[in-house]
Amino acid sequence: MRGVKKLSVYRDNELVGTLLDEKPIKFMYDSDWRKNHLESISPNINISQETHSGEPVESYFENLLPEAGIRDLLKLKYQVTSTFGLLGRIGGDTASDLTILIEGESPKPPKYKLITWQDIAELFTQQQGLIREIQEEEGIRISLAGAQRKLSICIDKDNNPLLPLESSPSTYIVKPDILGVEGVWASAINETMVMSLAARLDIGVAQVNYQPVARACIIKRYDRLLQNNGEIKKLHQLDLCQLDGKPSSTKYESDFGPTLLRCRELLSENGLIAADTKRFIQWIFFNLCVGNNDSHAKNISIYFTPNQGVRLTPFYDLISTSLYPGLSRKFAFNIGGESKPSDIKKAQIVNMAISLGFKPQYVIKIAEDISNNILKHLDSVSDEISIIASVGTEKTMIERLNQHISGNTKSFQKRLFTS
Numbered sequence: 001m002r003g004v005k006k007l008s009v010y011r012d013n014e015l016v017g018t019l020l021d022e023k024p025i026k027f028m029y030d031s032d033w034r035k036n037h038l039e040s041i042s043p044n045i046n047i048s049q050e051t052h053s054g055e056p057v058e059s060y061f062e063n064l065l066p067e068a069g070i071r072d073l074l075k076l077k078y079q080v081t082s083t084f085g086l087l088g089r090i091g092g093d094t095a096s097d098l099t100i101l102i103e104g105e106s107p108k109p110p111k112y113k114l115i116t117w118q119d120i121a122e123l124f125t126q127q128q129g130l131i132r133e134i135q136e137e138e139g140i141r142i143s144l145a146g147a148q149r150k151l152s153i154c155i156d157k158d159n160n161p162l163l164p165l166e167s168s169p170s171t172y173i174v175k176p177d178i179l180g181v182e183g184v185w186a187s188a189i190n191e192t193m194v195m196s197l198a199a200r201l202d203i204g205v206a207q208v209n210y211q212p213v214a215r216a217c218i219i220k221r222y223d224r225l226l227q228n229n230g231e232i233k234k235l236h237q238l239d240l241c242q243l244d245g246k247p248s249s250t251k252y253e254s255d256f257g258p259t260l261l262r263c264r265e266l267l268s269e270n271g272l273i274a275a276d277t278k279r280f281i282q283w284i285f286f287n288l289c290v291g292n293n294d295s296h297a298k299n300i301s302i303y304f305t306p307n308q309g310v311r312l313t314p315f316y317d318l319i320s321t322s323l324y325p326g327l328s329r330k331f332a333f334n335i336g337g338e339s340k341p342s343d344i345k346k347a348q349i350v351n352m353a354i355s356l357g358f359k360p361q362y363v364i365k366i367a368e369d370i371s372n373n374i375l376k377h378l379d380s381v382s383d384e385i386s387i388i389a390s391v392g393t394e395k396t397m398i399e400r401l402n403q404h405i406s407g408n409t410k411s412f413q414k415r416l417f418t419s
Helices: 031-036 055-062 068-078 083-090 117-125 130-138 187-200 260-269 274-290 346-356 360-388 393-418
Strands: 006-011 014-020 026-029 051-053 098-102 112-114 151-155 161-164 172-176 208-211 216-220 224-226 232-234 237-239 301-305 309-312
Touching: 006 083, 014 031, 014 083, 026 031, 026 055, 051 055, 055 083, 068 083, 083 098, 117 130, 117 151, 117 161, 117 216, 172 187, 187 208, 187 216, 187 274, 187 360, 187 393, 260 274, 260 346, 274 309, 274 360, 274 393, 346 360, 346 393, 360 393
Parallel strands: none
Antiparallel strands: 006 014, 006 098, 014 026, 026 051, 112 161, 151 161, 151 172, 172 216, 208 216, 224 232, 237 301, 301 309
């Protein structure tokens, strides 16, 4: 990597353009790509213009990288600090459909290594192990956005995990328990249960299951399609920070990131259908009821699906954060002038509805349906997840989560319908 000043950006096997290590960072569309394609990698990096630099480029590509502490560890490991430098190290398989390689390299046929769920468990609990050895030997280059450590894998027909080598695409994301955050425990079973509850409500979420050996939440990537010939097709996606030209450090409204109104505008500007707009409202109320206060703008994305156009992606990163006493008590978004969930009442919901351009009765009906359906399905989802949970902290988490979500939801209903 030393001395590298250019990175090649591919979609499948076609060169989209070149990322240049300049100040400010620069991206140039390839001339052949511009002749043969109409689509931009981002609305803020429009294909009508060949060269782009500065904040739009930095924001788009920076949002492909891990955040916070995970990024800091990568900086130490690779002794690079810039977006360009990190992408040169780990940009081979990013969220969305881009492959980022050192100039002169081109995408290679995918390769995978058979591993075990125990190998994955050891990766997250021990200093050494098979996966770390493979990562060092094979130079795995996978970038997963977010603030939590994760592992990208594929899963074969016999449910065996496969480790992608070099820049090979993955189809699943493994999320173990969050460590190092005071008061946070059993987060993997927490996320599995909350995601499963959302799936039962049919609001459109990524497929999820719990892997007891690895003690991890396994999420199927919605931006990857397994085709009939066995090849993996990558789908282009953009989170709302990318759409708004905001870096990941401003994903929260309190950090001057996108507001709910701005999220609504961004979705409308990109031509989302009415059903997806309704899902956006459902997402707000689901997060309020389950206590997912970390539901920020990077957790809303659009993607470009075959024969369906632009759609709101399945929801992801759904977890009850308010169950943990050390995490923020404030909701990630301001709701009608209020960000403290216990103070969000009917008046705030009405104000939110009006500001977003909806009839209050329509939004209140969605809130009523979401809260009623959570209470209807909560016990059965808890029972299903409890079957695969380990005795001890995981089963305790399910019990407490059930009580916490039930109490939150009933409290929300009381404020909404009796205020």
